[in-house]
Amino acid sequence: MLRAMAAPPTTIRLRLLFGEDGTMFGPGKADLLEGIAAEGSIAAAGRRMGMSYRRAWSLVEEMNAAFARPLVDTSRGGARGGGARLTGEGAAVLAHYRALEAQVAALGAPEIDGIARLLRTGAPGR
């Protein structure tokens, strides 16, 4: 397989700041939502991405508080101890964020490359 371009070593991190209140949404929360969707639990998602359960849970709490309806639906007890799933809103927010990321990466490539080629470790193209 030809590895024409081994994934541009320049990555973009997008953080959204809402209103005056300090609520924000960025790559950390997006990854966490993704992990919860994949694993079915906050604890497992945290373990997978090397994040303490304490932190993972507090991020979930922040998100659930910031949005009109919770993004993550949790349940305690039961056969497997409990778990967590994304609500429709959670899936929607994640999808919007990923779509935004993809758009920026695609459409912003020229500008990003314009900066990257000036770096000391620059010249990505060749």
Next chain:
Amino acid sequence: MLRAMAAPPTTIRLRLLFGEDGTMFGPGKADLLEGIAAEGSIAAAGRRMGMSYRRAWSLVEEMNAAFARPLVDTSRGGARGGGARLTGEGAAVLAHYRALEAQVAALGAPEIDGIARLLRTGAPGR
């Protein structure tokens, strides 16, 4: 007066991460470059944006080290004590970053709005 839309209270912060080395470029450095271009000195730019000179200077040092050619050209002593100006590269990096920001704000608006309308403090439309 009709305040149809008082500028979307949702702002986007863009941070670029380059390669494996920890070099990054975000809104703080962009604003600093802009301040230096406007004021003609690191100290004045720092004062203007409520940033200590120590920090402003260290950001400049970081940038000058990360890029192949310095983004900021400094001079010590002289009639006015010295000063700092953007190099061509500095102006170019700033312009690219601002252009990227504008693109994201314009083209990403639908996705951002898709998230913002789900917020507790949401519902901008009505």
Next chain:
DNA sequence: GCGCGTTATGTCTCACCATACATATCGACC
């Protein structure tokens, strides 16, 4: 040569945040 405003650099401290640790609760299943 003295003064001035700026660049350049070192050191110290302190607040903050993340992590670690501890514990309580829940509920299906055996």
Next chain:
DNA sequence: GGTCGATATGTATGGTGAGACATAACGCGC
């Protein structure tokens, strides 16, 4: 009723980063 794994929450501790403070050097003008 005991076990288990997960949610839910409190407390303590430690490392990091930012700011405060101090100081040196520079070079033009008077």
